[in-house]
Amino acid sequence: MKLMDLKDQGIDIQENVPLSRFTFTQTGGPAEFLAFPKNLTELKQLVETAKQLSIPLTVIGNASNLIIRDGGIEGLVLILTKMDEITADEKNHTVTAQAGARIIDTSEAACQAGLTGLEFAAGIPGSVGGAVFMNAGAYGGETEFVIKSVDVLTRNGEFKTYTHDEMNFGYRYSLVQDTGDVVVSATFGLEPGDKLAIKDKMEYFNGLRRAKQPLEYPSCGSVFKRPKGHYVGPMIIKAGLQGKRIGGAEDSMKHAGFIINVGGATATDYLNLIHLIQKEILKKFGVTLETEVRIIGKEKD
Structure with a gap:
């Protein structure tokens, strides 16, 4: 059996779909296979088929606190938004x-x-x-x-x-x-x-x-976990990084803990800005920033 054979059973499954259509950052490479199960039966069938075929399985939820690298995701990606009772x-x-x-x-x-x-x-x-x-x-x-x-x-x-x-x-x-x-x-x-x-x-x-967060722009929400004894936003501001832009990704002037897509950003832009902020905060404050946002997928070839 092939994954795409599940289409014949009424399961919504597609090939080579850009995940930027679904992520809140509006970035991310393609899913090799993408499915939207409507119920538990379809979900079980997809999970079992992926296992039988030894295909990687990834669930991405609503993709609001997620960065998918520009190379996309191999195997089967599930989005469960049709299961919403x-x-x-x-x-x-x-x-x-x-x-x-x-x-x-x-x-x-x-x-x-x-x-x-x-x-x-x-x-x-x-x-x-x-x-x-x-x-x-x-x-x-x-x-x-x-x-x-x-x-x-x-x-x-x-x-x-x-x-x-x-x-x-x-x-x-x-x-x-x-x-x-x-x-x-x-x-x-x-x-x-x-x-x-x-x-x-x-x-x-x-x-x-609404008052504190840049909801008018695509973003992945709060990027970094709060380190013990510190607040991320003020450190970013003191380091002179608020407003810093790489490609279309910008550290928000409204909330320094957010990175927004001001137009045409790629996941690589996001990741490069994240790494720059981590490097500078470690250098200036001796604090290691861990990402709260989930980062998955492969680099673009």
Whole structure:
């Protein structure tokens, strides 16, 4: 069997697709194969077929905190955005969302159900799967604080459920980064709250985001992890790197922790600017900056 034979079974699978169409930076090389499973059956079939054919498998979520190198990704890439069901259980104070659902929409569903705890995620542009994978957070909240359980599909094609503790969450880390399991859905354990108060908090956080972040430009969000005892933005400013541009990638004048695509940027432009910032911050402050953004794919030949 060939991967493209799955098209005959109604699975949306394509060849040689530029991933710049899907990344928030609007950069990135092609996927050798790209599929959009609509349900668990299709997802399982794709994972099992990739294993049978010994083809590399990559899941890229909503591609909001991601840089894909200009050489693209070999093998099969899965985007789960068609798996986006969200269910609120007001009685048990939970919201369950499939991996492809936006965390923003999940936060809104919690609000409509009068459940509090997900307000911090009201403006995070990633998917639920990506939020779990990266333990996404903002404004004092983190995904791990509200996760009750996570359903995954292993690379062997087996469904299993992890409890909160089994996910072994850390700063921008979760267990599935090591296991390679594909997040299928997550259940959030929340608390009853007042809808208007929840909405007000969400709007407050989104107001802060609009005021402080360069949302008018393509970007991959916050680029660097916060080093212990330091703030990245002020260090970049003190180093004279705010506004620094390589190709079409620029360190944002609105928020120095963001790198924006001001037009025609390549992933290589992004990576060269990241490496320059890391080098200068280490030289001037003795601080090693680690990337929060996930960087995958191969260099362009």
